[in-house]
Amino acid sequence: MSEPASFLDAAWGKSTPHAPVWLMRQAGRYLPEYRELKERHGFWRMVRTPELAVEVTLQPIRRFPLDAAILFSDIMTPLPPMGVDIDFAPGPVLAEPVRTRSDVDRLRVPDAGELAPFVADAVRLLRSESPVPLIGFAGAPLTLATYLVQGTGTTEHADLRAWLAREPETAHALLDKLTEVTIRYLRTQVEAGAQAVQLFDSWAGVHDVAGYARFGLPYAHRVLDALAGTVPRIYLAVGSSHLYGRIATLPAEVVSVDWRRPLRDCRAELPGLALQGNLDPGLLLTTPELAVAGAHEVLRAGLGGAHIFNLGHGVLPGTDPDTVARLVDAVHEFPRTEGDQQP
Incomplete structure (x- = not known):
């Protein structure tokens, strides 16, 4: 029960x-009801339509006695308001990667109200319909930067690591913007009713300790610290056991391993x-x-x-x-x- x-x-x-x-x-492709809905509407439309996002979020809750629901969305959701053109094929693909200082300077830092208002609408609807606590989420700055610089997902992200070493000042400028956007995005979810948040640092594990300490840890810390005293904060970094000494210093209540x-x-x-x-x-x-x-x-x-x-x-x-x-x-x-x- x-x-x-x-x-x-x-x-x-x-x-x-x-x-x-x-x-x-x-909530995903292993469920036939999800596949049927995606076939009719497409992934990005489901993310951007509150009623559809609510339906997908609740599909597994109806099937299984799970103890929490996680908002159906994508970590790339707050990037289009920054001026980033994204498609899904099936993973995220950027029309123009962000690699130069002028590319970074062109990125906007939208007001909170401009950052995916459909997500806040979905959260509010879910709070009235979900029988279990709702988890909101966002991508960590370093992981978002990975997609922006690479242009798509890869395995080792060698191009990103080379870019960080070659363009550290540009990297910090990009990470600063992404940090502020992520803070605003998560605060919007919490204000709308999310009862916990998870920060997905999906690609942190491809970095060594020094690289993570320089380009990952400070920005994840800022995001999590900005939510102090609101809801439980969960941090996930896949393949990152070599980083646990640093991750242990983050202001989070939960670490997902x-x-x-x-x-x-x-x-x-x-x-x-x-x-x-x-x-x-x-x-x-x-x-x-x-x-x-x-x-x-x-x-x-x-x-x-x-x-x-x-x-x-x-x-x-x-x-x-x-x-x-x-x-x-x-x-x-x-x-x-x-x-x-x-x-």
Whole structure:
């Protein structure tokens, strides 16, 4: 049985009797109802139409007893008001990458009211319709810069790393603008009713410690600090265990970790923080039995402090919804005792 209060309790650092569960990309291509809606309307229209965004957000909540909903949107959403032309094929593709100082200077920093007002409308509608807490989100400045400079997503982002080394002053100017836009965008979501926020620093892990400390950490810190005292703040950086010493200094309540590191090890490196994660999404492509066994391992490793169960990244398109249903039930059935430690 879903326990809506448990998500917020855990996000504020309480070790709850059962781990609350939500899944990144829980609204997405693995659901037939999502595919049908996307076929009719297209991705970008769904993002920009509040009623459609609400419908997609609630689809998994109707199917599964999840403990939180995450707003259906995209991390690129606040960029068009800055003057960035974006298409999706299927991932984001920019008509003109941002690489020179003049490119950066041309970018606007819109007022909060100009930054995707349809997102605020969707949040308000969801607060009246969702039976569980609503998570808002945004992309972290360094991750947004990755797409702006590269022009699209890649694997290693070598071009971005070279550009940061070659054009540090231009990079800081770009990151400054993106930081201010991200703060305004997240504040708008919180003011509209989001009850937690997640900052997706999806590509932070491709940087070494020095690069992250210079171009990632200060800007993520500014964004999260701007939301202090409002709602629980979740920070996600995929493939970033080498950065945990720095990430531990961020003003966040929760750190979402991927599947590469057991939660019991993460607790020592992220003291005092609630942990979110960290089942390998690939296990959901196997069998319900294997997925549940993996979930039990994660849940045992998550004992000893606040834990929000999630995947280490998003639900993959080929995932069987029945496996997700079994997984969510297994998480709710797993008892936690406050102060328990992994044997």
